[in-house]
Amino acid sequence: MTASPSPSTAGPTLALVGATGRFAEAIASALALRDDxxxxxxxxAPGVTCRTLTVRGREQPVxxxxxxxxxxxxxxLFNLSSEVTGEWASRAVAAGAVVIDASSTHRLDEDVPLVVPGINSELVSHRPRGIVALxxxxTWGLIDAAHVLHQGWELQHLVVTGLIAAVSQSDRGVARLREELYTVAAEPTIGQHPGDVRAAVSDLPVASPxxxxxxxxxxxxxxEATDDGFTxxxxxxxxxxxxxxxxxxTVPVVVTLVQVPVVMAxxxxxxxxxxxxxxxxxxxQAYVAAPSLVYLDERTGEVPTPVDSVGIDPRFVGRIRQxxxxxxxxxxxxSADTIRRGxxxxxxxxxxxxxxRGRGAPAVSRG
Structure with missing residues (x-):
């Protein structure tokens, strides 16, 4: 078994399951900035892999x-597709590990806590199935701001319009956006006539998601479509x-998501x-006091934008008005880099x- 070097070999063992892609890289990057x-x-990672990931300053095989x-x-730490997460998570729990799952597999299960640190951290210790969902x-893009409002003034109705970056479709979405941008940038009149953008990008080698x-x-x-008109x-x-x-x-949460030509955040x-x-x-004042948020004052010309949020831990909030x-x-x-946040x-x-667990608590809490 290949292990990364550690200043404390007596510490607990951590496994990153699905140690490839942007999210795994964000975890490795965040590890380097925290107490260890x-x-x-x-x-x-599932299947045969020849990849590596830099952990604690060392390139380590996956x-x-x-x-x-x-x-x-x-x-x-589970970073797998929902199709395989259930099977492997059950094996991990059976072996005595606590699973923290980033997939959609367990998010809405009644016996699995859905946790956001700083909002409902107390639920971490109540995990009857040995699993914590994220x-x-x-949702990472708005939950901190929504929590401050709910905590201070009690939400009765929330309307969300999400401007969603191409990374929502993983590397395939980012690659497709870049190919389209390169193509349309070459012709200064594209975008001014019916059908010209569709025609220009119709034969690109990168399939569009x-x-x-x-x-x-x-x-x-x-x-995807649902029966009630939402996705x-x-x-x-x-x-x-x-x-x-x-x-x-009885509290309505109305969400409209719009894909926009932004790479990240x-x-x-x-x-x-x-x-x-x-x-x-x-x-x-509440957002200034919130440790997870950075308030940008539009009255001084500062507003949240996705390009300024990339690679930043806090979420930027502004344009506060009534x-x-x-x-x-x-x-x-x-605006938020939700990969980094997650x-x-x-x-x-x-x-x-x-x-x-260092205090002697059981691996699976029955509380």
Whole structure:
């Protein structure tokens, strides 16, 4: 077994399962910036792999995931597709590991906590199945801002318009956007006539995961169709926000997701109606005080943008305003690198579990 060097070989064993791609790289990058409680760190991926990942300053091989991979593992970080997560997570728990799952597999299971550190961290210790779920990348973009509003003024209605970057379709989406941008940039008149953008990008070698051209365009469709007119991605954000904030069933969460020609980082326009009167100044103060948010004051010309959010841990929030005469309503805009946010949250949860197990708590809490 190949292990990365550690200043403390007596520490707990951490496994990153699905140690390839942008999310795994974000986890490795975040590890380098944190206190290191780990002994051995193992890297796994399904199937034969010849890849490496730099962990603790050393290039470490990613090993093939096997049935015995979880022997001696204390905490397993899962970054696999939902199609295979259930099977491998069950094996990890059976071997004695606590699973922290970034996939959609367990997010809405009643007996699996859906955790955002700093919002409902106490749920980490209540995991009857030995699994802790994390929300999806789109929910990471708005949950901190929504939590501050709910905590201070109690949400009664939340309307979300998400401006979703091409990375939502993984490397394939990013590659397709770049190919389209290169193509349309060569002709200064493209985008001024019916059908010209579609025609220009119709024969590109990179297959498109989008239902329409993304360059010079926006697409009000992210996810798959549902019976009620929303998409699966929109419904997922609705359900995850509702579960994390413990919103009453009577509180509407209305989500519209729009694919935009941005490479990384998602943005969200939020409109909230609150149970108690709310003022822009009070909301600004609350966001300044929130450790997970950085407030940008539009009155000084600063506004959140996705290109300024890439690679940054905090979420940027600004454009805080209120419709005239609507004292229970508030509007704002948020931009966030949600890959980075999810990676740091996953490590935070792992460190909480490590500390808990260090105090002698059982691997699977029955509380």
């Amino acid at each position: 409680p780990w002994g051995e760190i193992r890297l796994y 090993e093939t995931l096997r049935e015995d991979s979880f022997d001696g593992v204390d905490v397993a 929300p999806g990348p789109l 989008f239902p329409a051209p993304l360059a010079l365009n926006v697409i009000p469709w992210v996810g 699966t991605a929109e419904r997922a954000v609705d359900h995850e926000v509702r579960k994390i904030l413990d919103l009453a069933a 998602h943005s969200m326009a939020l409109h909230a109606r609150c149970a108690r009167p709310v003022s822009p100044d009070k909301v600004r 419709p005239k005469g609507a004292g229970h309503h508030i509007d704002m805009f948020v 990676a740091t949250a996953m490590l935070t949860v792992a460190e909480m579990i490590s500390a808990e």
